[in-house]
Amino acid sequence: EVQLVESGGGLVQPGRSLRLACSASGFTFDDYALSWVRQPPGRGLEWVSFIRSKANGGTTEYAASVKGRFTISRDASTSIAYLQLNSLRAEDTAVYYCTRGLKTSVTSFDYWGQGTLVTVSS
């Protein structure tokens, strides 16, 4: 069974950092692209970041709103993807979902974690 389990969310002050983790199981981690998608409370979905599979170089893409502040990475030895969040702002407050892309349509997200809430507030 495919599972994505996020952790690392919490309350953080503006300007500080946080690292989110996505523990993956039930599939061959190296073979799939992964993304982070966020959802502010009561609002819609916003794509945040993407990392290609190992075979496709593991290269990354970012939304303009987070580029230069957030970093996505993946660790094949532990099947964990990370999202490092730096210089956090109030507008980064959201539930952050880890997602897996389809093999044939890598930016169509077929599995989602349960989400982890990040609250940026003083």
Add this chain to the structure above:
Amino acid sequence: EIVLTQSPATLSLSPGERATLSCRASQSVSSFLVWYQQKLGQAPRLLIYDASNRATGIPARFSGSGSGTDFTLTISNLEPEDFAVYYCQQRSLWPLTFGGGTKVEIK
């Protein structure tokens, strides 16, 4: 970036009725359009990818159509579990973008 506009914002229907949801892109996305369903307190679920391909396990009452800038998600015979919020997403160009959602509520 590509802006996706979903309409209507809310659709009030009864079980058994047909739901027609629209997603319009600010420029052509070819067939690279995806639909998700989200129920309250849950993560989104993939319904349709690349405009018309049903994801694994999705019932046949869900269908997607369109290309270019205009897309439609049709739910042919609403079941009680279909009342939810539906989002479209384009994967044609970076950054990936989502529409604002359509809420399908019970009339």
